[in-house]
Amino acid sequence: MNAMLILKGEGVSPGVAKGTAFIYIDVLKRDTEFYKIDDAQIAGEKVRIEKAIVDVRRNLIIDAKRMEGKLGKESADIFLAQEAMLLDRTIIEDLKKTLEVERINAEHVIRMAFRLLASRFRELNDPVLRERGDDIDDLSRRLLLSLAGIQAHSLEHLPANTVLVASRLLPSDTVFLSRTTTVAVIAEFAGRAAHAALLARELGIPCVGGVPKLLDIVHAGDLLLVDGAKGEVIVKPDAQALQHYEEAGGELQREKDARVRACRAGRAITCDGCAVSVMANVRSREDVELAMELGADGIGLFRTEPFFMAAKHFPSEQEFTRFLLESLSPARGIRIDVRLLDIGADKNPIYLHLPPEPDPFLGRRGVRVLREYPELLETQLSAVLQVSRQFQIGILIPMVTTEDDIVGIAARLRELADNMGIHERPRLGAMIETPAAALSVSMLRQYVDFFSIGTNDLTQYTMAAGRESSTVTEYFIDDHPAILRLIEIVVQEAGDTPVSLCGELAGRANAMSRLLNTGIRSLSVAASLVPDIKNAIRHARVL
Ligand code: PEP
Ligand code: MG
Numbered sequence: 001m002n003a004m005l006i007l008k009g010e011g012v013s014p015g016v017a018k019g020t021a022f023i024y025i026d027v028l029k030r031d032t033e034f035y036k037i038d039d040a041q042i043a044g045e046k047v048r049i050e051k052a053i054v055d056v057r058r059n060l061i062i063d064a065k066r067m068e069g070k071l072g073k074e075s076a077d078i079f080l081a082q083e084a085m086l087l088d089r090t091i092i093e094d095l096k097k098t099l100e101v102e103r104i105n106a107e108h109v110i111r112m113a114f115r116l117l118a119s120r121f122r123e124l125n126d127p128v129l130r131e132r133g134d135d136i137d138d139l140s141r142r143l144l145l146s147l148a149g150i151q152a153h154s155l156e157h158l159p160a161n162t163v164l165v166a167s168r169l170l171p172s173d174t175v176f177l178s179r180t181t182t183v184a185v186i187a188e189f190a191g192r193a194a195h196a197a198l199l200a201r202e203l204g205i206p207c208v209g210g211v212p213k214l215l216d217i218v219h220a221g222d223l224l225l226v227d228g229a230k231g232e233v234i235v236k237p238d239a240q241a242l243q244h245y246e247e248a249g250g251e252l253q254r255e256k257d258a259r260v261r262a263c264r265a266g267r268a269i270t271c272d273g274c275a276v277s278v279m280a281n282v283r284s285r286e287d288v289e290l291a292m293e294l295g296a297d298g299i300g301l302f303r304t305e306p307f308f309m310a311a312k313h314f315p316s317e318q319e320f321t322r323f324l325l326e327s328l329s330p331a332r333g334i335r336i337d338v339r340l341l342d343i344g345a346d347k348n349p350i351y352l353h354l355p356p357e358p359d360p361f362l363g364r365r366g367v368r369v370l371r372e373y374p375e376l377l378e379t380q381l382s383a384v385l386q387v388s389r390q391f392q393i394g395i396l397i398p399m400v401t402t403e404d405d406i407v408g409i410a411a412r413l414r415e416l417a418d419n420m421g422i423h424e425r426p427r428l429g430a431m432i433e434t435p436a437a438a439l440s441v442s443m444l445r446q447y448v449d450f451f452s453i454g455t456n457d458l459t460q461y462t463m464a465a466g467r468e469s470s471t472v473t474e475y476f477i478d479d480h481p482a483i484l485r486l487i488e489i490v491v492q493e494a495g496d497t498p499v500s501l502c503g504e505l506a507g508r509a510n511a512m513s514r515l516l517n518t519g520i521r522s523l524s525v526a527a528s529l530v531p532d533i534k535n536a537i538r539h540a541r542v543l
Contacts, residue, residue, distance in 0.1 A: 002236065004234060004235065004236050004237055004238045005217065005235040005236065006233070006234050006235075007214070007217065007232070007233040007234075007235065008211070008231060009186070009208040009209055009210045009231045009232075009233065010190075010192075010209050010210040010473075011206075011207075011208055011228050011229050011230055011232075012191070012192050012194075012197035012200070012201075012208065012209045012231075013185075013197055013206055013207035013228045014228045015184075015204070015205060015229070015252070016227050016229075016248065016249045017163065017184035017205065017206050017226045017228075017249075018223070018224070018225050018226075018249070019161040019162055019163040019183040019224060019226075020163065020221055020222070020223060021165045021220055021222040022158055022159075022162045022164055022220065023166075023215065023218070023220045024164055024165065024166040024169070034104060034108045035104070035105050037099075037104065038103070042099060042100060045099055045105060045106045045109075046096050046106075048106045048147060049092075049095055049099070049106050049109070049110070050092075051146075052110075052146040052147050055146045056086060056142045056146050057086050058313050058351075059142070059314070059353070060079045060080070060082050060083040060086075062314050062351065064076040064079035064083070065375075082135055082138070082139055085135075085139060086139065095110065095113055098112065106147060107144055110144060110147070111144065114139060115140070117136050118133040118134075118136040118140070121133040146350060158181040158182060159181065160180075160181055161183055162181055162182050163182075163183060163224045164182050164185045164186070165186050165187075165214060165215070165224075166185070166186075166187050166188070166215075167187065167188045167189065168194075168196070168468075169187055169190070169195060169199070178203075178286065179203040179205055179286070180286075182203070183205055183206075183226075184205055184206045184224070184226035185199070185200045185206075185207040186207070186209075186214060186218075186233050187207070187208075187209050187211070187214070188211055188215065189209065189210065189468075189470040190207065190209030190210065190470070191209060191210065191473040191476060192209075192476070192478075193459065193476055193478065193504055195468070197209055198526075200228070201504070201507065201528065201529065202281060202282070202287060202526040202527065203528070204528025205228075206226045206227065206229075207228050209470075217235065218233075218235055222235055223236055224237075225237050225241060225242075225245050259531060259532070259535065260294065260531045262531075263295075263531035263532065263535040264293075264294050264295030264534065266295075267297070268533070268537035269537070270537055270538065270540045270541060270542050271539065271540065274516065274521065274542045276516065276521050276522065277522040278295075278297055278525065278537065279299060279300030279301075279335070279337075279522070279524040279525075280294075280296035280298075280299055280300065280301075280525065280526070280530055281299075281301040281303065281524050281525060282302055282303070282327075283302070283303045283304075283305075283306045283307075285326055285327040285329070287527050288327055288328060288329075288331050288527075290527040291331070291527035291530065292330050292331060294527055294528070294531055295531060296530045297334070297335075298331075298334045298335035298336065298337075298524075299334070299336040299524075300452065300502050300523070301339055301396070301452065302336060302338040302339060303339055303342075304338065304339060304340070304342075304380070305343060308341050308343065308349055309343075311349065311351070313351050314351050314352075314376075315379065316379065317379045317382045317386075320379060320380060320383040321382075321383040321387060324338065324384065325387060328387065328391055332390070332391060333392070334392065335392050336391055336394065337393075337452065337500075337524075338384055338393060338394070339395075339397075339398055340377070340380050340395060340397055340409075341369070341370065341380060341398075342366045343365070343366075343369055344360070344363065344364045344366060344368065344369045345360045345361045345363070345365045346360065346361075346468065352369075352373070354369070366397075366399025367397050367399050367400055367409070368399065368405075370409070371405070371408060374412075377409065378412065378416070381409075381412060381413055381416050382416055385417055385422055385425075385426065388422065388426040389422070393426040394429050394450060395426050395427070395428050395429065396429045396430070397409055397430050398431045399431065399433055399457070400430040400431060400432070400433070400434070400437045400444070401434050401436045402440075403443060403447065405430075406430055406444060406448060410428055410448075413425060427449035427450055428447075429448055429449060429450040429451060429452055430444055430447075430448045431452050431453075431454045432451050432453045432454065432458065432490055432499075433453075433454040433456075433457035433458050434457070434458070434461050435461055435462050435486065438453075438486040438487075438490050439489065441493040441494050442493040445493070445494055445495065445497045449498075450497060450498040450500070451490060451494055452499070452500050452501070452502050452524070453487055453490055453499065453501040453502070453520075455478050455483060455487075455501060455505040455506070456503045456504055457503075458483060458486060458503065459476055459480070459483055459503070462480075462482055463475050463476060463477060463483075478505045479505060479508070479514060484515070484518050487518040487520055488518040488519060499520060499522065500522035500523065500524055501515075501523050501524070502523075502524035506524060506525045506533070507523075507526055507529040507533060509532055509535070510536075512533070512536040512537060512539075512540045513541060513542070516537070516540055516542045517542060517543055
């Protein structure tokens with residue numbers, strides 16, 4: 001196809017961009033593919049196998065420790081036996097020999113070799129040894145996931161001016177996206193609250209979602225023009241379209257620069273005199289720098305998932321502390337709310353091996369995972385406590401539903417702070433993201449110093465419409481009267497306890513008056529939106 005083509009979708013992050021298509025395919029699917037390798041690739045594939053083995057062994061030891069604490073030594077031994085198998089030089093040599101002889105990729109070698117090994121065990125008479133077949137399947141799966149984890153980093157080194165083209169982007173796929181290389185994102189499936197959209201808004205780059213058959217039409221290397229406000233993608237633009245883009249793009253950029261300059265400084269106060277604090281949602285040092293440059297009053301949500309999802313092993317307290325210190329250093333002296341890890345549902349770090357669930361979004365997620373894995377909680381609390389010696393830190397607990405979700409964490413925080421000799425503990429806050437939490441604020445407030453309303457999840461759970469589900473986007477209405485009513489209840493019932501709001505709704509200029517009428521006076525939005533939201537507040541009227 002050489003002619004220009006215009007594709008229509010839903011504009012989910014504004015802006016225009018020109019760039020080259022990079023087609024991103026689900027790593028697990030791609031990894032299961034079989035491909036031949038040549039002489040020059042053999043050494044590299046061997047290294048991949050070795051690395052995956054080291055990685056899986058390290059994770060098996062971590063799992064063994066966890067199991068020992070939870071279920072006793074016998075359960076831990078299962079993992080240690082698996083780990084011991086990976087020390088067996090004959091297995092490793094067999095894998096390498098197969099690779100050399102068959103000249104096929106590492107994934108395929110592992111799949112073939114472990115399938116054969118598992119079937120041998122399954123043919124044995126001893127029932128205990130027969131069971132080992134399942135352990136071998138599990139090892140194979142872990143190795144394949146580890147290899148996939150390594151490949152997931154293909155987004156780490158994208159060329160400049162990339163337009164990322166994907167069927168769907170999950171959080172684990174996007175941890176390495178950077179505004180320095182990616183100029184736009186387009187996806188077959190992505191509504192306003194999908195992670196791809198959220199990320200694009202945070203990066204301040206245009207994003208168009210809901211473009212049917214995108215991957216059949218766009219090919220790697222195609223030149224694309226993306227208009228994130230109109231929801232339009234032009235494939236292989238002709239000279240006229242390019243000229244129009246240059247003019248319109250230049251004009252938009254000039255307008256944007258002028259708006260930013262005019263709006264970023266000073267407090268945001270409505271026409272009728274209500275002061276509203278505008279903080280930023282961030283996930284990296286790059287975001288924190290942008291937030292500071294664009295006049296954010298604080299960091300209202302530091303999402304820690306990208307750091308934990310990017311790691312190939314369970315990060316240590318020192319690693320997490322270093323990451324926080326490095327990321328937060330431009331925000332010294334202002335309020336910073338760091339959210340504890342919100343994983344589960346669609347975010348599963350490869351080293352945790354969370355078991356699959358029938359209803360992932362209604363299953364073990366956020367604080368529920370932290371209650372299950374105390375060492376994961378402790379690593380984070382200890383790191384945040386360290387950092388709190390230098391910064392004005394608050395800790396946010398994700399996905400709270402009941403009092404018990406807070407009480408245990410509050411107690412652990414106290415203990416750890418006492419052990420570390422920290423008398424001025426960081427503020428503790430609860431995310432209000434479930435209707436149950438919203439309706440229990442008068443009870444929950446005795447345990448926390450502040451609340452933060454996450455309207456993305458609150459909408460998903462109130463409207464019974466999945467935020468990643470493209471089939472029910474018409475039900476995902478985050479400014480529905482039911483949501484605004486819940487916000488109002490939270491603000492009223494919180495009494496003196498401060499409440500802020502950090503879901504995507506906070507970044508929607510057209511909903512500002514209605515939002516402020518719920519009584520909310522503190523917002524946190526994607527860093528790139530801070531000036532626009534300050535501007536919208538200055539034009540809003542509170543009844
Ligand atoms: C929310 O749910 O509104 C929120 C801010 O959290 P996240 O989007 O990271 O789930
Ligand atoms: Mg949430």
